[in-house]
Amino acid sequence: NAGVTQTPKFRILKIGQSMTLQCTQDMNHNYMYWYRQDPGMGLKLIYYSVGAGITDKGEVPNGYNVSRSTTEDFPLRLELAAPSQTSVYFCASIQQGRGNQPQHFGDGTRLSIL
Amino acid sequence: DAKTTQPTSMDCAEGRAANLPCNHSTISGNEYVYWYRQIHSQGPQYIIHGLKNNETNEMASLIITEDRKSSTLILPHATLRDTAVYYCIVREAAGNKLTFGGGTRVLVKP
Numbered sequence: 001n002a003g004v005t006q007t008p009k010f011r012i013l014k015i016g017q018s019m020t021l022q023c024t025q026d027m028n029h030n031y032m033y034w035y036r037q038d039p040g041m042g043l044k045l046i047y048y049s050v051g052a053g054i055t056d057k058g059e060v061p062n063g064y065n066v067s068r069s070t071t072e073d074f075p076l077r078l079e080l081a082a083p084s085q086t087s088v089y090f091c092a093s094i095q096q097g098r099g100n101q102p103q104h105f106g107d108g109t110r111l112s113i114l
Numbered sequence: 115d116a117k118t119t120q121p122t123s124m125d126c127a128e129g130r131a132a133n134l135p136c137n138h139s140t141i142s143g144n145e146y147v148y149w150y151r152q153i154h155s156q157g158p159q160y161i162i163h164g165l166k167n168n169e170t171n172e173m174a175s176l177i178i179t180e181d182r183k184s185s186t187l188i189l190p191h192a193t194l195r196d197t198a199v200y201y202c203i204v205r206e207a208a209g210n211k212l213t214f215g216g217g218t219r220v221l222v223k224p
Binding site: 107 | 159
């Protein structure tokens with residue numbers, strides 16, 4: 001099993017550019033999450049989804065958009081990149097409804113906005 | 115806001131047990147205690163979780179106090195590869211989100 005796969009691993013953007021961070025999981029998990037982690041800090045929740053077609057805001061959603069058209073994929077879009085969005089982005093998934101399952105995390109996308 | 119309090123950092127000698135404390139004094143009856151670690155900016159790795167009883171797996175042991183207001187993660191024989199940031203998190207079994215605090219930066223020294 002690949003688990004949670006994020007692409008790209010690294011990216012440099014110019015201010016004002018847009019891009020989509022990809023996340024896919026092959027565990028048939030219903031819940032998926034996007035977090036960002038600034039240097040030396042813990043993870044902050046951006047958006048999450050409880051199933052295909054359903055998304056909701058987390059703690060720091062401004063400047064981002066998400067969609068969940070399939071169970072497997074949960075892309076995160078930056079429309080107008082700003083320096084404050086320089087961070088490491090982690091995607092995670094979990095199968096809710098099967099007891100106390102832990103979240104599975106991807107290896108992250110390191111994004112720099114210059 | 116994070117519901118847990120952890121020391122910022124701690125050192126541990128290689129081969130010795132590492133005891134990582136966590137306070138969660140506002141934990142509610144249906145919230146579990148989860149531990150994750152993050153090695154050198156990789157994705158967080160699940161370690162262990164528990165509700166009331168002490169738990170043990172191949173990675174660690176989790177000791178939860180009787181009043182559930184605090185817990186301790188024990189790495190029985192720390193190795194250099196255990197150097198990481200360790201996060202203690204409380205979450206409902208049916209909860210949607212994990213809230214990460216600052217974690218404890220553990221440095222295992224030879």
